[in-house]
Amino acid sequence: MTRRAFRLSAVLVPLALAACATQATPPPSAPAPTPAPVEPAAPAPPAADALLPKVPQPPERPVAPPSVTDPAIPQAQRIDAFVDYTAQTYGVDPAKIRATLAQAEYKQSIIDAITRPAEKVRPWRDYRPIFMNDARISGGKAFYAENRAALDRVAAETGVPARYIVAIIGVETSYGRITGNYRVLDALYTLAFSHPRRAPFFAGELAQLFALAKEEPQLDILALKGSYAGAMGMGQFMPSSYRNWAKDGDGDGRRDLLDHKPDVFASIANYFVVHGWQRGGPVVARATRDAGAADFAPDGLDPVYPLAMLAAKGYHPQDGQPTADGATLLSLDGDAGKEYWLGYRNFYVISRYNHSPMYSLAVHQLAQAIGDSSTP
Structure with missing residues (x-):
């Protein structure tokens, strides 16, 4: 998606220097007259159609090359290209990649789900009650009360209010109760090789999954469960997000976003920070x-x-x-x-988690309902 940015052109200020043709020439001994100082030009007002700079963002996540994603290429050949791409890019043993892919399964239900997300088929009046209801609000208050010390510590360190961390977990997984029943491997495999429109992204995420397992050996690729899009854990991080922005919240040497709350809280906050969260700013x-x-x-x-x-x-x-x-x-x-x-800026940052404006507004409203001094 492109956006036009209009920049203010330089203002040219003509300087008119008047000279009288009949002015007498001063005698040789007289000092030359000092020219009158020229007042600096006043700065031009901002143009009425001047846009502000965009919020700086981290680099785009890498996507897989056409040799992996072009649907005109036979799938077996694309899988071979994927093995080569992942091994060369992330230093993963190609034999291990191939053996793991041999156990991946295509799931038609994943293709069905990704073609009809709630954000696209529901208007706001129907989307909002999914997340703004008594159960979700009371659940958020209880979750915050149970984890207040850890949440408030992360909020103080990062500037991301605890209620927004809680709201993300509430919207994504109902506070960790619903983290997804699809194998992450199956989800990414299906979308990488059977969903041409977004194959570059999902094949890139599948490659990142192998890289993640190399960095976090406690994660078993064959056992990981998540959403139909391959997001995992309480905060539903994609493999690239997990690798780039997950944090070890308690210093135990691991980044466990499946159900280890100190890491989950620190990682969600860090995701907001790296995408431009403004401490104390409005949403x-x-x-x-x-x-x-x-x-x-x-x-x-x-x-x-x-x-x-x-x-x-x-x-x-x-x-x-x-x-x-x-x-x-x-x-x-x-x-x-x-x-x-x-x-505002912080609303845009929330939208980096999910690009639907309805999602971001639901997170905001749930956060407001949970509050900073909530009790069950």
Whole structure:
């Protein structure tokens, strides 16, 4: 997805120097007159259509080459190419890769699930109750109370409020109760070799799974369970996220994101930090739309639109709502009709976990309901 960025051009300031043709020439002994100082030009005001910089992000995750993912190539040949790619890229024994892949199974249910995620087939009014309900809220309060010391310590170290760490776990796995019943190997194998549209990403993740098992030998590739997309553990980390951003939260020398809470909490917080979380920054604001304002659909969730620009388009934070330098606009179908929200930098960071704006708003609202001083 591309976005235009407009930069302010340099302002050329002409300097007019007047000279009188009849001005007398000073005598040779007289000092030359001192020219009058030229006032520096005032800086030009920002252009009305100037966008703000995007939130800096870590490098893109590596994807598998066409020799692995091109559906025109026979699958057996693509598997051979995958073995070579993974062995050369991550230093994994090719015999071990091949032996493991021989035990992977294609699952049609995985293809069915990935083609109809809830974010795409449900409007906000139906998506929100999945996560904003009494059971999820009370479960979050109880989970926070049970793990308050560890959560508050991570929050103090990273600036990511504990309630957002809890909300991520609540949305992803109902506080660790539902972490997925698919073998991670089967999920990634199926999507790498039977889902052409996203094969480069999932084949890349399958290769990362082998690299992860090499780095974390306590993980058994053949036993790992997760989602239909290959995400695993309480926080549902993909293999590349696990490798790049998981943290050893208690210094035991391992990064166990399956059910070891100190590592899970530290890793979710670190994921937010590396994607640009702003300590103390706002997340979203409910917005109003002026009568007669034209529809506006931003090109993505990057908070690159100054509030003044959005106001000129007819969209404003409601009274009492937080503000920030830049935002994006969300237009969602709520229970009472259209809802308008301004998503700020930290909202964008949440969306790096799952790119659906409804997902990010559900995490935010669940975090707000859980609160920082919650009790069961």
